[in-house]
Amino acid sequence: MASKKAQFDAEKTLEKIESQFEMVQVLNEKGEVVNNDLMPELSDEQLVELMRRMVYTRILDQRSISLNRQGRLGFYAPTAGQEASQIASHFALEKDDYVLPGYRDVPQIIWHGLPLYKAFLFSRGHFVGNQMPEGVNATSPQIIIGAQYVQAAGVALGMKKRNKKSVAVTYTGDGGTSQGDFYEGINFAGAYGAPAIFIVQNNQYAISTPREVQTAAKTLAQKAVAVGIPGVLVDGMDPLAVYSVVKEARERAVTGGGPTLIEAVCYRYGPHTMAGDDPTRYRTSDTDSEWEKKDPLVRFRNYLVEKGVWDEEQENKVIDQAKEEIKEAIKKADETPKQKVTDLISNMFEELPRNLEEQYEIYKEKESK
Amino acid sequence: MAQMTMIQAITDALRTELRNDENVLVFGEDIGVNGGVFRATEGLQKEFGEDRVFDTPLAESGIGGLSIGLATQGFRPVPEIQFFGFIYEVMDSVNGQMARWRYRSGNTKHAPITIRSPFGGGVHTPELHGDSLEGLMAQQPGLKVVIPSTPYEAKGLLISAIRDNDPVIFLEHMKLYRSFRQEVPEEEYTIPLGEADIKREGTDLTIVTYGAMVHESLKAAEELEKEGHSVEVIDLRTISPIDVDTIIASVEKTNRAIVVQEAQKQAGVAANVVSEITERAILSLEAPVLRVTAPDTVFPFSQAEAVWLPNYKDIKETAKKVLDF
Numbered sequence: 001m002a003s004k005k006a007q008f009d010a011e012k013t014l015e016k017i018e019s020q021f022e023m024v025q026v027l028n029e030k031g032e033v034v035n036n037d038l039m040p041e042l043s044d045e046q047l048v049e050l051m052r053r054m055v056y057t058r059i060l061d062q063r064s065i066s067l068n069r070q071g072r073l074g075f076y077a078p079t080a081g082q083e084a085s086q087i088a089s090h091f092a093l094e095k096d097d098y099v100l101p102g103y104r105d106v107p108q109i110i111w112h113g114l115p116l117y118k119a120f121l122f123s124r125g126h127f128v129g130n131q132m133p134e135g136v137n138a139t140s141p142q143i144i145i146g147a148q149y150v151q152a153a154g155v156a157l158g159m160k161k162r163n164k165k166s167v168a169v170t171y172t173g174d175g176g177t178s179q180g181d182f183y184e185g186i187n188f189a190g191a192y193g194a195p196a197i198f199i200v201q202n203n204q205y206a207i208s209t210p211r212e213v214q215t216a217a218k219t220l221a222q223k224a225v226a227v228g229i230p231g232v233l234v235d236g237m238d239p240l241a242v243y244s245v246v247k248e249a250r251e252r253a254v255t256g257g258g259p260t261l262i263e264a265v266c267y268r269y270g271p272h273t274m275a276g277d278d279p280t281r282y283r284t285s286d287t288d289s290e291w292e293k294k295d296p297l298v299r300f301r302n303y304l305v306e307k308g309v310w311d312e313e314q315e316n317k318v319i320d321q322a323k324e325e326i327k328e329a330i331k332k333a334d335e336t337p338k339q340k341v342t343d344l345i346s347n348m349f350e351e352l353p354r355n356l357e358e359q360y361e362i363y364k365e366k367e368s369k
Numbered sequence: 370m371a372q373m374t375m376i377q378a379i380t381d382a383l384r385t386e387l388r389n390d391e392n393v394l395v396f397g398e399d400i401g402v403n404g405g406v407f408r409a410t411e412g413l414q415k416e417f418g419e420d421r422v423f424d425t426p427l428a429e430s431g432i433g434g435l436s437i438g439l440a441t442q443g444f445r446p447v448p449e450i451q452f453f454g455f456i457y458e459v460m461d462s463v464n465g466q467m468a469r470w471r472y473r474s475g476n477t478k479h480a481p482i483t484i485r486s487p488f489g490g491g492v493h494t495p496e497l498h499g500d501s502l503e504g505l506m507a508q509q510p511g512l513k514v515v516i517p518s519t520p521y522e523a524k525g526l527l528i529s530a531i532r533d534n535d536p537v538i539f540l541e542h543m544k545l546y547r548s549f550r551q552e553v554p555e556e557e558y559t560i561p562l563g564e565a566d567i568k569r570e571g572t573d574l575t576i577v578t579y580g581a582m583v584h585e586s587l588k589a590a591e592e593l594e595k596e597g598h599s600v601e602v603i604d605l606r607t608i609s610p611i612d613v614d615t616i617i618a619s620v621e622k623t624n625r626a627i628v629v630q631e632a633q634k635q636a637g638v639a640a641n642v643v644s645e646i647t648e649r650a651i652l653s654l655e656a657p658v659l660r661v662t663a664p665d666t667v668f669p670f671s672q673a674e675a676v677w678l679p680n681y682k683d684i685k686e687t688a689k690k691v692l693d694f
Binding site for chain 2: 147158162187344346348349
């Protein structure tokens, strides 16, 4: 009897898929250029502006944590460590692009045009914090993990129907890739060839659950295969690599090439949120210090100093400016009038239904006393 | 004027709004070239093109997200959920997202979305097609929920729903799709959302109802008339918000009321109607306000529909209890 020959080599199939997703890197941990071919075309001024925004965002994180501890901010999800994945990806966008952030992606919408004091009001829980100024194309941070993905497919299809040369950009984390809406969002955008960029910030942990518990897939970028769109794996601690892949995805999208899924491999130095999460329960200090060596600020600073366009004085200037603006923004947030029930009722519908009309009168009476 | 079934009146409303407003988009599972599983969108893709009337992948949550995203680009989406039992797949997009869109943005964004979806018993559908889940939606601030019972109202209410700048759930009872024809004007017209309609005037008892139960209630009222009872039948038409004024005016006249729904007793909106009446008109009541509903079980296996669904006999029985109290 001849032995039965396997028709299907499972290991080889997986290897074949996984080998398609090599980590894109431009700068190594020391700030040396390791891939000149992918070096984005950025002027010295642009490089300095990108560094300025990243430093500013690191200070914003430090101050936000401190203000939260003083009770002067509410809900806050730390961002330190993710400056390259958040800020350099946003740097590749245009004003007409539409940003659909997750709850940790406040920095992107600030740099897209949301005033800082409003970002603080979002944290405190005040509707004025969610009122985007006219012309700022963004939604407020999405709390339901995955919802921003299906919505982004719709924004992108809308842009395609309007013949706009712009893209919808949305962010989720590693845990978020397990949601149904994550798959549906990228699948819809793929089926319609819609101009969307889906960014997965793989910061290794979904609260306490490590990335390996989410999926047996070796990379998150390969999830793009399930829907037939390009997937890219990028060093999320490398601002130039992140900028480069987002810029390329944007070009492809606005020229009719459809969506891209980008996995930015990064790390959050802080807790999941400031609502009592303690990362020492599930992370070792060894892992932390390993990732600290990869700090996007350190490698980009080294690169720019070497290039002769950045120095300590410039950096201190940014830090001082950030602290000053944060102080002013908190003051402006403090001065914002308190919310009334009648405000909340008024924001429900264009025309109030009769139950709310009735309740409006009741609360107006209460508020007049 | 033309004689139309409810499904024809719905198609006519969609055609009217696709013509009137280039931002109106109609989409869902099999609504394009196929014209919908009930022919509600028959001929629309041919007339308006694939850019305006298009099929989607089979994923209700994706359809919900797509609607919200399209709204941010100034479109007026009219998505379809094939059967309302599938709403669970898209509860977040509807109740967690679009219903809150205006509020959460502090009135800087809005979601002019109309979700059309068939529901209702009596046509022997398979599992999770006929369930009455309007009560779930009626509990969500930020939504309006509309349920027409006639072809004339289906057209006028759907045009109003599409023109509304906030999300509307438009539920179409499957048994009423083709059960009768009615004169429907060919030109456009609207019926205001949130206003009930008195389908039959009476002085002894008020029946508050909606959907297929409107017709059962009218049948019961006719029989009660023969027995000397004058019954007023109110068709809510919009079940959120409820037209409290029309109900209260009627109860103050008749001093007796029952509420009739196809949904289970623990579901639907009957309990809310009873509460409104007791809060506002208890001194007018000669008897408690009783409910006619389905039993509190899962929607029946199709062969058990006849014994499970409420009908005119149940309505007559409950009406008599209240009349004889």
